[in-house]
Amino acid sequence: EIQIRTWEMHRTAEYGIAAHWRYKEGRHETDRDFENKLSWLRQLLEWQRDLPDAREFMESLKLDLFSDEVYVFTPKGDVLELPAGATPIDFAYRIHTDIGHRCVGAKVNGRIVPLDHRLQNGDIVEILTSKQLGGPSWDWLSMAKTSGARQKIRQWFKKERREEHITRGRELLEKELRRHGLQREEALRDDWLEDIARRFSLTSVEELYAAIGYGGISANYVAQKLEEELKREEWQATVAEAEEVMKGVRLTQPYGRPVDGVRVRGVDNVLVRFARCCNPLPGDSIVGYITRGRGVSVHRVDCPNIRHLSADAGRLIEVAWDDDVAQTFLAGVVVSAFDRPGLLSDVVNAIAETRTNISSVSARADASRTATIDLVLEISSLEQLRHLQEKLSKIRDVFSVSRASGEPGGSTG
Structure with a gap:
């Protein structure tokens, strides 16, 4: 007998599932262990086909594998x-x-x-x-x-009780929104919900509600995404208002000499203070506010308090960062994650790897096992902060890393 094979054919014949030696050597009895492995692999493929969500597939796999x-x-x-x-x-x-x-x-x-x-x-x-x-x-x-x-069980619910799932999913999501302190009317926007549905390959908002109802998608995850959209919209509105305010800022005189890393338009050796309500960093767009007896208070242009000061626009003045800022600034960072043992240690170690100093840290977890870690860090630039946020976001179970707006009730000037 002569067989002519390509290398691919040879490899399949000798080592594949239907390997040549299995019948050539007369091994008619079933290799039970081998067949069990094949059966298990086929089962994995079926699970993967039934579970389009990769995270849910991995959780299901771990249940049986370990x-x-x-x-x-x-x-x-x-x-x-x-x-x-x-x-x-x-x-x-x-x-x-x-x-x-x-x-x-x-x-x-x-x-x-x-x-x-x-x-x-x-x-x-x-x-x-x-x-x-x-x-x-x-x-x-x-x-x-x-x-x-x-x-x-999920497939039965998905098939048999679709209307019940939609109602239950809507109720679960509204409950999560209340827990996040969000109003139903402002958060449940169809365009936002449709975008979230598309991320899960769903074709409508009703399918998204149904998936929440039968447990396929976490209501907490959807609420977090809606909260992010709300914050993004509020930030964009604040920036637009700040740009209007900046149109009235005085631009006629040259910058003075830098004080604490900031140059003030037309003024030398003026006292400069950084507003605690927004904690600006080198790299942020900034604006100055002339205070009564306390020099110039420096704010980020998207600081919400700038809107309150816009009625007194004559006291706003243009400021800019010096090219060589050699000091650090306090910046708040909020990390949100699914709570687990070792989470705080992982966050602190990740920060330590960047040689960033931690000024303060506090952590808490709510009844739904969502952990919130508040950090105050010594940061030298906006670029450093963004690099650190990116590193923290890669930690297991972390789903949100955001910059804190500033101290609660912090001074505006």
Whole structure:
């Protein structure tokens, strides 16, 4: 026998799934371990196809990949392998999807047990079913430990109760908005919601609500994105107003000598103070406000307090950063993340790697396990701050890194 192969054909024939040697050497018996691996890989592909969200797919994979197993029996003596901590719900869906959907109770070793009962090695499990298709309940998602069972439960909700999901999703999102201190009328903008829906390959706002309702998308995540859009819109409005104010700033005289890294138009050796309400940094666009007896207060042009001072525009004066600023400034940074052990340590270590000094730090977590870390850092420029924000945003579980507007109630002058 002579075979003519390309290298690709040879590699497939010798080492592929249907390898030549498997039948050439007369190995007719099934390599059980090998077949189990292939079955597991096929299951992974099915999960990935059913879970378009990569983060949800990885969480589902970790549930099955990093767990010990328990071996339990059906009433007929068949053995089922399940991850440690599995419940009768996992057992029911492992037997058949329809058995899971019709499950109304369970017996373990002849005794009725709750559906969140943890199965042990050697248990004999019997699933009690109803002739009518009642379907799963929402709390099953927290009881099920296997990704396969959870996915089948979500699929049932997604298919059977779409209108209920839309209503539930809208309620969950509105609840999250209230927790974030946002008004429903100002945050639930169709264009913003449509943009978020497109990120998840959804075609409408209703699909987004439905996904929130059946647990496919976190209501907290959507609320965070809406809050970011609101802040961005407010910032753009503030900048536009600041630009109008700047049109009336005096521009007739040359800059004076720098004081504390800032030059004031037409004035030498004037006392310069940095407004604590916005904490400007070298690189920020700035404007000066002539105070009574305390020199010139320097603000960012997008500082909200500039709007309040615009009625007294005659006291605004043009200022600019000196080319060589050799000092540091205090800047506030707010880190928001999903709470976990070691989060604060990771944030502090990331800052230490940039050789940035921390002036103060405080951390808190709310009932939904969302952590907020408030930092005051010694920063030399806007570029340094942006680099640091980018580094912090790459920490695991961090979903927002923003610049604090300044001290609460900080001085405007």
